[in-house]
Amino acid sequence: MRNKAIEYPHPVLNEYTNDFMECEFSIEVANHSDNGNSLTLEIKCNLQCEGIVKMVRDGIAKIVLRITCFRTSYRAVYELKLDSTSIVNIPKNLVTDVLDLQAMIVANCDYNTYCLSEFNHNYFGTQPFHLSKGYVIANEPGIKIKLDTVLEKEMAGVVLIAVDPAISTIKVNYATIREENPKLTNYIVITLPDAEYANYAKLRTKKHLKNGIERFLQSSLILPAITEAIGKLRMEEYLIENIEDGENEISYKGTIWAESILKALRDFGVDDLSDCKDSNFELANKILGNVVGDSINNLMQKMTDWSTIRQEDDVL
Amino acid sequence: MNLIYFTKDAYKFLKKDLDANKNNYYSDDPWLNEYFARVGLDEYYKSSSVVVDTVQLVHTGDDIETKSKDDLLNVKLLYSAYKDKLMPLQASDPLLWSALCHITFKDYVLKRWKKDNGEVSIGQRFFATEGRGSLTYYNAISRLWWSGYLTYDEDRASTNPWHLTETLFSAQQIQKDLFDQSFSMNRTIVKGLLSALKRVQEENGNKCTIIFRECCDSYINHFGAVSILDTLSAAEIETIAYEYMRKLVKTNPIN
Numbered sequence: 001m002r003n004k005a006i007e008y009p010h011p012v013l014n015e016y017t018n019d020f021m022e023c024e025f026s027i028e029v030a031n032h033s034d035n036g037n038s039l040t041l042e043i044k045c046n047l048q049c050e051g052i053v054k055m056v057r058d059g060i061a062k063i064v065l066r067i068t069c070f071r072t073s074y075r076a077v078y079e080l081k082l083d084s085t086s087i088v089n090i091p092k093n094l095v096t097d098v099l100d101l102q103a104m105i106v107a108n109c110d111y112n113t114y115c116l117s118e119f120n121h122n123y124f125g126t127q128p129f130h131l132s133k134g135y136v137i138a139n140e141p142g143i144k145i146k147l148d149t150v151l152e153k154e155m156a157g158v159v160l161i162a163v164d165p166a167i168s169t170i171k172v173n174y175a176t177i178r179e180e181n182p183k184l185t186n187y188i189v190i191t192l193p194d195a196e197y198a199n200y201a202k203l204r205t206k207k208h209l210k211n212g213i214e215r216f217l218q219s220s221l222i223l224p225a226i227t228e229a230i231g232k233l234r235m236e237e238y239l240i241e242n243i244e245d246g247e248n249e250i251s252y253k254g255t256i257w258a259e260s261i262l263k264a265l266r267d268f269g270v271d272d273l274s275d276c277k278d279s280n281f282e283l284a285n286k287i288l289g290n291v292v293g294d295s296i297n298n299l300m301q302k303m304t305d306w307s308t309i310r311q312e313d314d315v316l
Numbered sequence: 317m318n319l320i321y322f323t324k325d326a327y328k329f330l331k332k333d334l335d336a337n338k339n340n341y342y343s344d345d346p347w348l349n350e351y352f353a354r355v356g357l358d359e360y361y362k363s364s365s366v367v368v369d370t371v372q373l374v375h376t377g378d379d380i381e382t383k384s385k386d387d388l389l390n391v392k393l394l395y396s397a398y399k400d401k402l403m404p405l406q407a408s409d410p411l412l413w414s415a416l417c418h419i420t421f422k423d424y425v426l427k428r429w430k431k432d433n434g435e436v437s438i439g440q441r442f443f444a445t446e447g448r449g450s451l452t453y454y455n456a457i458s459r460l461w462w463s464g465y466l467t468y469d470e471d472r473a474s475t476n477p478w479h480l481t482e483t484l485f486s487a488q489q490i491q492k493d494l495f496d497q498s499f500s501m502n503r504t505i506v507k508g509l510l511s512a513l514k515r516v517q518e519e520n521g522n523k524c525t526i527i528f529r530e531c532c533d534s535y536i537n538h539f540g541a542v543s544i545l546d547t548l549s550a551a552e553i554e555t556i557a558y559e560y561m562r563k564l565v566k567t568n569p570i571n
Contacts, residue, residue, distance in 0.1 A: 074501065096405050
């Protein structure tokens with residue numbers, strides 16, 4: 001929500017007032033990503049006001065980021081660093097739709113001698129002000145981030161990537177409607193060992209790595225998972241048609257992952273898997289928007305960028 | 317039982333035909349299957365993978381005091397059953413609560429929300445929307461879960477985690493006055509305010525709804541304009557609110 005101009009009883013640094021001379025406070029969302037069970041925001045602060053910088057370093061003030069999701073009644077405050085990027089992790093199951101981000105600098109304690117050389121002395125002279133704990137010292141306009149965390153996920157989103165330091169090989173779980181572990185309900189969960197997950201996270205989040213590589217990662221992880229998922233749904237349809245009621249114990253239909261895949265297949269004209277001649281792999285590639293083609297092309301582009309190999313001269 | 321939710325199409329149809337279906341809501345005969353068959357919808361609700369214990373909500377009387385006591389008990393029953401199974405993301409889905417009102421808890425909704433003329437505000441009580449107001453105090457069932465979620469005190473899980481909920485439902489107006497404010501999305505702030513109210517109620521021997529409304533509506537809102545309440549602890553907020561309400565009581569003893 002954009003901060004509106006408010007009349008404060010003390011000088012506040014923001015874009016609406018002239019309380020401060022030649023000073024600035026703003027934030028930048030350097031990156032936001034969606035990994036496993038959390039949303040990760042990388043926030044960078046820009047503060048140009050030596051007086052307030054000193055207050056923060058002395059512990060009299062602190063920089064905070066308030067994140068609000070009106071839809072899920074989520075409202076929480078995170079402390080931000082002054083000199084480096086702050087990482088904020090928000091559990092995905094607490095938010096949806098749109099996040100409001102608002103950064104502020106607030107008094108960390110009661111402070112009776114709030115008087116900075118950067119004040120606009122035409123307004124305030126050398127008047128010191130009292131600050132109570134929590135009083136706003138600076139704020140910025142605010143940012144909105146739209147999420148695609150919805151109950152029915154787009155295709156890549158029905159597969160969650162998680163980490164378990166206790167395992168040494170990859171594990172995959174396809175939730176059934178009877179799933180009781182709350183970490184595994186509703187989705188396909190690929191659990192990676194520590195080392196692989198660390199590299200996966202870097203490939204997803206680091207600027208110098210992630211551009212042009214997302215489709216390749218989907219091809220490596222998501223495509224095989226969706227291929228196997230379609231196989232399981234085909235089997236379930238077969239069992240439903242050929243086994244008597246009560247004897248079929250497999251039950252994927254009703255989970256978010258199964259319903260989302262079946263809906264995507266219907267959008268491609270596949271209403272009945274048992275009648276469809278395409279293979280599981282072909283169907284998975286289709287509903288992932290030809291991820292095979294994209295990932296081969298992306299890989300080629302990356303290799304061309306990195307390597308010094310030139311194309312052979314046709315004349316030679 | 318598996319929690320159910322309406323399909324989007326089913327919700328839209330029901331909303332559109334609310335007036336035409338009005339009498340059906342009061343009938344003992346099930347009508348949804350026939351209605352949806354008529355409008356051409358084969359499947360109007362789905363079962364989610366969330367399994368919860370069956371809950372029997374209570375309704376023991378129509379006077380205000382009894383309604384508040386029943387609401388408190390129902391919050392405890394429903395939130396306890398759904399607490400570790402439902403997250404805010406799922407609980408913000410109007411399709412879930414609308415289905416529960418229409419199918420699972422229909423009788424309770426009709427009894428609890430019957431007005432003096434025998435009618436129920438069907439649009440408000442049976443349906444939920446994505447708006448906070450609808451989820452936290454208008455929809456008959458989602459208000460129970462959200463009241464539990466915003467007031468259940470984990471820090472007192474072994475003694476009385478419902479102490480704030482008890483204050484919330486000490487009078488019907490308190491829930492609305494508190495949840496009307498955007499700061500009530502922060503559970504720390506809710507804890508501070510309800511703790512302050514409880515102290516004032518105990519000192520004054522009455523519900524103090526008017527001074528609580530004034531505290532939330534004007535004082536805390538204005539305070540929150542120059543100060544970021546979210547950076548204060550529950551105890552600090554309790555002190556601020558308590559001192560303000562105590563001053564109001566002194567200047568205006570009859571509340």
